[in-house]
Amino acid sequence: MTQFINLTLNGISTGAIYAAVALALVLIWRATRIVNFAQGAMLMITTFIASELLNEGSPYWVALVVAMISGLLLGAVVERVLIRAVESAPEINAVIVTLGLLTLLEATAGMIWGNTPRSFPAAFSIRGYEVGGTRILFSPQDTFIVIAVIVVALSLTVLFRGTTLGLRMRAAAFAPEVARLLGVRVGHMFTLGWALAAMVGAVAGVLVAPSVFVGPNNFDPILIFAFVAAVLGGLDSPPGAIVGGLVLGLVISYVSGYEEASLAPLAALALLVVTLMFRPQGLFSASSERKV
Amino acid sequence: MVTEYGPVRAVDGVSLSVLPASVTAVLGANGAGKTSLLRTISGLERPSAGRVSLGGEDITRLPVEQVVRRGLSHVPEGRGVIGELTVAENLALGGDWRGKEAAPAEEIYELFPALAQRSRQPAASLSGGERQMLSIGRALMCRPRAMLLDEPSLGLAPLIVTQIMTLLRRLCESHGLAVLLVEQNARSALSIADRGVVLDLGRVVAAAEASKIAADQDLRHAYLGF
Numbered sequence: 001m002t003q004f005i006n007l008t009l010n011g012i013s014t015g016a017i018y019a020a021v022a023l024a025l026v027l028i029w030r031a032t033r034i035v036n037f038a039q040g041a042m043l044m045i046t047t048f049i050a051s052e053l054l055n056e057g058s059p060y061w062v063a064l065v066v067a068m069i070s071g072l073l074l075g076a077v078v079e080r081v082l083i084r085a086v087e088s089a090p091e092i093n094a095v096i097v098t099l100g101l102l103t104l105l106e107a108t109a110g111m112i113w114g115n116t117p118r119s120f121p122a123a124f125s126i127r128g129y130e131v132g133g134t135r136i137l138f139s140p141q142d143t144f145i146v147i148a149v150i151v152v153a154l155s156l157t158v159l160f161r162g163t164t165l166g167l168r169m170r171a172a173a174f175a176p177e178v179a180r181l182l183g184v185r186v187g188h189m190f191t192l193g194w195a196l197a198a199m200v201g202a203v204a205g206v207l208v209a210p211s212v213f214v215g216p217n218n219f220d221p222i223l224i225f226a227f228v229a230a231v232l233g234g235l236d237s238p239p240g241a242i243v244g245g246l247v248l249g250l251v252i253s254y255v256s257g258y259e260e261a262s263l264a265p266l267a268a269l270a271l272l273v274v275t276l277m278f279r280p281q282g283l284f285s286a287s288s289e290r291k292v
Numbered sequence: 293m294v295t296e297y298g299p300v301r302a303v304d305g306v307s308l309s310v311l312p313a314s315v316t317a318v319l320g321a322n323g324a325g326k327t328s329l330l331r332t333i334s335g336l337e338r339p340s341a342g343r344v345s346l347g348g349e350d351i352t353r354l355p356v357e358q359v360v361r362r363g364l365s366h367v368p369e370g371r372g373v374i375g376e377l378t379v380a381e382n383l384a385l386g387g388d389w390r391g392k393e394a395a396p397a398e399e400i401y402e403l404f405p406a407l408a409q410r411s412r413q414p415a416a417s418l419s420g421g422e423r424q425m426l427s428i429g430r431a432l433m434c435r436p437r438a439m440l441l442d443e444p445s446l447g448l449a450p451l452i453v454t455q456i457m458t459l460l461r462r463l464c465e466s467h468g469l470a471v472l473l474v475e476q477n478a479r480s481a482l483s484i485a486d487r488g489v490v491l492d493l494g495r496v497v498a499a500a501e502a503s504k505i506a507a508d509q510d511l512r513h514a515y516l517g518f
Contacts, residue, residue, distance in 0.1 A: 164384070164388055167377070167381055167384060167385055167388070168385070168388065170376070170377065170381075171374055171377065171385050174374050174375075174376045174377070175372065175374045177336065177368070177372075178368060178372040178373075178374055179374075179385070180336075180355075180356040180357050181334060181336075181356060181360060181365075181366045181368060181372070182360065182385050182386055182388065182389075182430070182434075183357050183360040183361055183388065183389035183434070184357060184385070184388070184389075185357050186357070
């Protein structure tokens with residue numbers, strides 16, 4: 001029983017990270033119908049920036065905020081410069097561009113910061129809480145991770161559901177041409193979508209960095225798991241990304257705990273295959289309703 | 293004005309003007325170039341020759357989102373409501389760029405009481421007629437000077453078509469709107485229009501007062517099918 005609770009708590013914490021990165025993928029998918037394979041590399045860059053700041057003695061929170069701002073800028077520049085250039089071409093072109101960007105960013109990071117992964121501090125203690133004399137597998141840092149992801153998700157919900165800017169962004173994503181006819185500057189909304197996504201990614205990068213270390217390729221597995229989470233939730237749905245992330249986190253945690261850790265990627269693959277076979281639109285996607 | 297898609301000349305030397313507080317109906321069969329004409333006017337397509345002006349200002353090269361800011365609302369074909377957004381959100385979006393000067397949504401709900409009851413529902417749940425009402429209502433939110441309508445009668449029951457046409461006429465007179473109405477349903481369009489323009493393969497084959505076009509039997513048989 002203790003093991004089950006421990007694995008569940010651990011699953012929630014790692015699931016929150018997958019959820020955040022999945023959320024970034026979903027934001028970009030909704031805005032521009034592109035799967036951003038460079039998401040992991042982009043958050044790697046922003047995490048390296050945070051790491052550099054921390055090495056120079058900056059406080060943790062300053063590093064986090066700077067990473068978020070760099071994400072915002074990086075996302076905007078990538079959309080404006082690279083994605084805009086292939087916007088009218090078939091979607092596969094943009095996907096290949098993000099793959100190219102992935103390689104470019106990882107190689108550049110290796111040249112600047114070296115290929116040896118470095119450690120990254122946690123904001124809070126990573127020693128589990130003590131409950132009734134036993135130490136559980138959930139630490140103050142895990143609490144921070146879960147709360148941070150909840151805050152990010154709620155902020156995005158307020159932005160999308162409660163503001164006119166969010167309304168414009170949703171309109172631009174669902175029906176770009178109609179949105180333009182109504183005076184929405186659709187191009188700006190796409191840029192903003194990418195910028196926000198990269199910012200969410202930057203938060204996830206700083207949160208996960210203490211456990212995966214910071215190196216050019218260290219965030220690749222996170223992207224793959226986040227992709228599975230996003231598909232599970234339905235690529236279109238932000239709440240779906242959160243649920244997908246948590247479900248995947250729990251599945252991986254149970255499989256690693258009860259069987260062995262090396263089976264985790266296999267479990268993710270199985271989950272992906274089962275989702276695509278039985279519910280290809282994902283758990284939460286509304287796109288099947290779209291017949292306008 | 294000329295609009296081309298690659299080698300296809302969809303709009304071929306069409307020239308027309310619409311006065312405030314009047315309705316001009318553009319008629320013609322499928323592929324006559326009606327939709328292309330509207331898309332070129334609102335800036336969704338670029339003409340290869342000719343110009344578009346609104347109230348004396350040249351808007352030919354303006355981006356779409358700027359054209360609407362000059363007071364030209366385009367109600368797209370196929371009831372272009374955004375199905376994922378609620379009725380109220382669709383309306384809010386229509387008046388968004390106008391800020392505080394936008395029409396209050398209540399004004400639209402008064403015109404279309406059916407929408408008021410469904411304001412919180414996603415637009416995808418509306419019936420065909422309600423979607424058309426929402427589409428028109430949304431275009432009115434920004435208090436436009438001119439309105440382009442692409443086949444508002446498409447797929448609607450005759451009774452609803454009559455309602456919508458009557459309403460268009462009323463709006464045109466009460467708001468001083470210049471209305472350019474594209475229709476295959478020539479009979480009902482002509483019943484509310486001041487002038488009619490008949491297109492065939494991108495060219496104007498007739499332009500006259502609506503009553504004259506409706507009375508010209510040869511023209512009707514050849515191009516309008518009634």
